[in-house]
Amino acid sequence: MTRERLYLYDTTLRDGQQTQGVQFSTQDKQRIAKALDGLGIDYIEGGWPGANPTDSAFFEAAPETRAKMAAFGMTKRAGRSAENDEVLAAVMNAGTGTVCLVGKSHVYHVETALGITLAENTENIRASIAHLVAQGREALFDAEHFFDGYKANPEYALEAIRAAHEAGARWVVLCDTNGGTLPHEIARIVGEVIAAGIPGTHLGIHTHDDTGNAVANSLAAVDAGVRQIQGTLNGLGERCGNANLTSLIPTLLLKEPYASGFETGIAPERLQGMVKISRLLDEILNRVPMRQAPYVGASAFAHKAGLHASAILKDPGTYEHIDPAVVGNARIIPMSNQAGQSNLRQRLAEAGLEVERDDPRLSRILDRVKEREDQGYAYDSAQASFELLAREELGQLPNYFEVERYRVISERRRNAKGQVVVESEAVVTVQLQDGTKRTGYFKNEHPQDLHDDGPVNALWQALKTDLGPYQARIEDIRLTDFKVRITNGGTEAVTRVIIDFQDDQARRWSTVGVSPNIVDASFEALHDSIRWKLTRHGV
Structure with a gap:
């Protein structure tokens, strides 16, 4: 069976930088871009040239990548031509082969935020995209507030994105800018857009996580026919963040129907770098990694309950949906006063300490754990200290x-x-x-x-x-x-x-x-x- 191509577009360096408290340096952006390229991302959105010195400097010294580097900007303003709009010119001057322009597709925002007529906005979109195409650039149109705009006035929302598509946009990206749309709405609206004449092979999805559904919404859009997904590493982004690529990518490569139905630019063996790239971003931002993050979190494959640990020893599939090593993660059997010998022996084995089932030292280790947790210690969150305690009880801890x-x-x-x-x-x-x-x-x-x-x-x-x-x-x-x-x-x-x-x-x-x-x-x-x-x- 021939698999369809699904394209991944990363906007960590642009939309991710809009996260409260996040400010990348040019060097930070270069490191992240290099890591994304090594992973196999198709598009890397480097930022908005001209909007700030860092983004401009990044494009001046952008690393050479296999991925397509994209510059981000906005459509031309009313009352001037695309050729004479200095904001659009700054984006063009970044020299990237791909350019993404954001424009309005919601009547309310056109008339209230821009203060122009619907016809003027449609012409701004058409003329801007046509200008990019005439200059030999691959053009993307981010239809801002598309889903809210479609629910309010489907005729105009379709008119706006149709103008971009007919002007030659390679991708028309449907944006859930406020993050309030739910998966069933995404699926229905995408289906209606395709039925209206814009093929899914030219449609992208850009979701925000304000209801906790950004990943689910992206998958719903793929199910409905879009073939480009936009997102960020670790779900960075304004307010509650964007669709999290560290969750989406493993799901697309490992879960059905996506694994057998779609091909991406990411080779399966590259998945082993997911934890590393996730932690690289946190290290750059000086942030603590989210322990409960799907796939890449330190607790994503932690099994604390004795019943779970006992089953894991027999077959990891009893409580793990994938092998953690596939994404570069590892199984953890935490120790706590709830632990039984199954947890203990598994945890010791992971530390290279093989102890027979009937060894009396196992009971002594458990007794010490329970005694010390009564004193305030917490070994489920401090595995290294537990290992030292166990080695000491087993007589295998050197006195350095x-x-x-x-x-x-x-x-x-x-x-x-x-x-x-x-x-x-x-x-x-x-x-x-x-x-x-x-x-x-x-x-x-x-x-x-x-x-x-x-x-x-x-x-x-x-x-x-x-x-x-x-x-x-x-x-x-x-x-x-x-x-x-x-x-x-x-x-x-x-x-x-x-x-x-x-x-x-x-x-x-x-x-x-x-x-x-x-x-x-x-x-x-x-x-x-x-x-x-x-x-x-x-x-």
Whole structure:
């Protein structure tokens, strides 16, 4: 059976940049574009040239890609020709072979937002697209507010997109700009558009996630006949975000009827890079990855209940819809006070620790987990700390070094310019296996810069400053998240700190510390991280 071609259009660098709190540098955009191209995306929308210096600089130095690079802009304004519209000219001057123009398709927006007649708007669309085509560019038309416009006035919505199609647009993209349309409406309206004479092979879909249906709406549009999908990595985008390509791509390649019915530019083996590219984006944005994200989240294949873990041991298909390795993810059997021996043996096996079913140490490990969780520890979220606990009970945890003492000081004061600054410094002394002592020291040299310069960071820098023979093994550890929770309120309050880490091999792990003192709890988690890293290096 011949499969139909489905085209994937990424707008992370343009629509994704409109996410609150997101601002890409030119270098960030280049890294993301390179990763998208390596994945096999068909189109990469680089931004809006002329709208800001970063986007203009990106197009000036855009990386060469197999994917088609697209510049984004808007249709010409009323009262001037396409040849003499400077905004349209800026998009053309980006030099991309593909250009996407956004225009109105909703009567309300034409008359209220633009303040022009419907005929003028239709002519703006027609003339702009015709100008692109005459210049040898591949033209796309993003029909803004199309679904809302169609529900309000189907005749004009169709007139607007028909003008773009007849002027030579390769793709007419139907946009659910406000994100309020539901899958059954998407399917019905797309079907009516195709019945009105615009073939699905020239239609795209652009959805937003304001009802949590962006992925479902995109799939509904494909079912109805569109053959281009627009979306963003990790669902970035204004308000609630755009259709999430890290969910859509695995679904299209792995789930029926899409896997057998459609061909994309992404080879099946490239799916193994999904987790990596998702985390690359989060790393660039300095954001914590969403643990529950479909396919790529750290918890996407986590099995906490003992019943689930027991079944997983017999057949992973009992509680997993795909093999996690297909998308570059991994199965996790968390440990908690709800765990049974099935969870425990599976988790130990994943750490390379084979223990017989009737080994009495299994019960001792479970007892320790339950005892320590009563004290405030949480091992379902801190797998590395659990592994250290288990290795200790099994007699398989080397004593790399002992922490003899640490001290951390924070001072809030005004500097010579009268600015309030907070300065932190820390000292950590350890004793190595051979009896030698090492002392690490760190002081915040720029206390006016409060980013990452608190007492915990000072302790972390001091701890990993001088560990002798272990130093080279820990240089690439980076803190990625820091979470604090107070348990047992009142005067007997206990602080639980969970810290997430990552290294240059894209390994991620979490450790936990508990103490009445938040700094001490943090130090315990930091200490565990280094010990786990060394054990995984086989030191």
